[in-house]
Amino acid sequence: MLDMPKFPGLSGQDIVKAMQRLGFDVMRQAGSHIIMRRGVSGCVVPNHKEVKVGTVNGVLRQAGISADEFAKALND
DSSP, X not given: OOOOOOOTTBOHHHHHHHHHHTTOEEEEEETTEEEEEETTEEEEEXXXXXXXXXXXXXXXXXXXXXXXXXXXXXXX
């Protein structure tokens, strides 16, 4: 089984910034959820102070991004 990197203490804004570095654009916002898109890939990011690790991994699955790719974008 693959070991998923942990992303503790990330806010919705942290996730959005990292996704933008990966080429995603904010399409719209519905309440506290930000809809992002890159080509045909899209994802919904909850705009909360702290997003749970499982939710972050779900966003990455939706977007078709590897955890390593996301970790690099976070640290840039």
